[in-house]
Amino acid sequence: MKTIDLAIIGGGCAGLSLARDIALSLEGKQDGREVTVFEPRTHYENDRTWCFWSLQGEAEDPLVRCRWNSWQFSRNGETVLHRSSQSRYCLVSGADFYANAITTIERADGFDLRLGVQVKSVESCADGFRVVTTDGDYLARRIVDTRPPTYPKGNEAVLYQAFEGIEIETPHEIGDLEIANLMTQMHTDEDGFGFDYILPLGSGQWLVEATLFGFEPGCGSRLSEKLQSCLNRLVPDGDFRCLRTEKGMIPMGYRNPKPESDTGWVKAGTAGGAVRAASGYAYRRIQRWSRECARQFIESGEVSRHPEDSWPRRKMDFLFLRVLRSEPQLAPELFYRLTSRITPDAMARFMMDRASVLDLFAVMWSLPKMPFLRNLLKRDHRARRLPLQKGAA
Numbered sequence: 001m002k003t004i005d006l007a008i009i010g011g012g013c014a015g016l017s018l019a020r021d022i023a024l025s026l027e028g029k030q031d032g033r034e035v036t037v038f039e040p041r042t043h044y045e046n047d048r049t050w051c052f053w054s055l056q057g058e059a060e061d062p063l064v065r066c067r068w069n070s071w072q073f074s075r076n077g078e079t080v081l082h083r084s085s086q087s088r089y090c091l092v093s094g095a096d097f098y099a100n101a102i103t104t105i106e107r108a109d110g111f112d113l114r115l116g117v118q119v120k121s122v123e124s125c126a127d128g129f130r131v132v133t134t135d136g137d138y139l140a141r142r143i144v145d146t147r148p149p150t151y152p153k154g155n156e157a158v159l160y161q162a163f164e165g166i167e168i169e170t171p172h173e174i175g176d177l178e179i180a181n182l183m184t185q186m187h188t189d190e191d192g193f194g195f196d197y198i199l200p201l202g203s204g205q206w207l208v209e210a211t212l213f214g215f216e217p218g219c220g221s222r223l224s225e226k227l228q229s230c231l232n233r234l235v236p237d238g239d240f241r242c243l244r245t246e247k248g249m250i251p252m253g254y255r256n257p258k259p260e261s262d263t264g265w266v267k268a269g270t271a272g273g274a275v276r277a278a279s280g281y282a283y284r285r286i287q288r289w290s291r292e293c294a295r296q297f298i299e300s301g302e303v304s305r306h307p308e309d310s311w312p313r314r315k316m317d318f319l320f321l322r323v324l325r326s327e328p329q330l331a332p333e334l335f336y337r338l339t340s341r342i343t344p345d346a347m348a349r350f351m352m353d354r355a356s357v358l359d360l361f362a363v364m365w366s367l368p369k370m371p372f373l374r375n376l377l378k379r380d381h382r383a384r385r386l387p388l389q390k391g392a393a
């Protein structure tokens, strides 16, 4: 049985980020540590884009491919346009991220990216953990486990953000090239709260997505139809070429279950609490965690979880989700009010976990009070069932 220092289970965003950051920190050093990433995929495709806000004073992620200083929201023909000189909405393409991480990992001594290998189980043993894979067993001193969560009864997310999108090339522009349309055509129907997400990626190139905040993990079954209606509206003559498609589901308000072992085996990424409950954004949180976890691994050989959100942020996010879940018909109005009453930079800071006390106050002030009071008094069965652990994300 091969012995390794760190087994990273899953070579997606969190797993590759961590392996890449450890490799970068050890570059040029004779360290001798063995790190293996286990990933069932046999090859990577350009299967997603990651977007996030970048705030004033922050170094820009070198992988950013598109950036916008303006973004907008709309419902029933009313539009809120945010323009900022300080914050940018940025996009990293999956293809660039994977290529960069894989190149860094492959040139590092002692690093192994095992593609086409699935982890079947992990068992605690005297010397660490026995990792049972489809390609034999490994003995690992530490484990970072990024396998996606399942949603067993009693540990469901509050809402599920499902989306289906297409990157298209058009001979004519279908909107303003300078503006990211983050939530357009906001509406509520029997599936939940829906909107379209439309990003101009360059002249004649657009990412068009139909998005839904639904109630079950499989809530997105009608998204293809919704995406088609959105395309019919944007390109009525159907004159476009499909460059690629993407789809996914992100849990919102998911409580990560108790870790399997107290020391040495941590969950990370979506399963480890990386996703911001109220927004579904995770990329920047994963990058922050990955740098910190890499630093700790190099210094002490230990691995760390995602940091726990502060109590007010957790409470606000869960209350907001509970309102959306129990009164989804209010969602377009809530988002409209929120975006029309706070500044673009306050919004960017709020979304990127950098809100000041004043920003939080502005967010609360922007929203109608009654739905929140009604839901504050209701029993929060989902949030209470699994108390957050100390140190867990």
Ligand SMILES: Cc1cc2nc3c(=O)[nH]c(=O)nc-3n(C[C@H](O)[C@H](O)[C@H](O)COP(=O)(O)OP(=O)(O)OC[C@H]3O[C@@H](n4cnc5c(N)ncnc54)[C@H](O)[C@@H]3O)c2cc1C
Pocket (backbone or CB within 6 Å): 009, 010, 011, 012, 013, 014, 015, 038, 039, 040, 041, 047, 048, 049, 050, 051, 052, 117, 118, 119, 120, 146, 147, 148, 246, 247, 248, 249, 250, 268, 269, 270, 271, 274, 280, 281, 282, 283, 284, 286
């Ligand atoms: C299409 C899409 C678009 C998104 N866009 C954004 C965005 O714009 N901004 C943002 O902030 N967040 C976004 N997210 C949310 C989040 O950032 C991503 O889901 C991100 O990829 C999560 O990283 P992860 O490592 O937890 O999961 P993944 O990247 O999904 O990685 C998990 C890995 O585990 C592997 N795996 C599964 N089972 C096993 C097994 N048994 N053994 C070994 N490996 C296994 C999988 O193959 C996969 O590679 C998006 C999510 C999706 C799905």
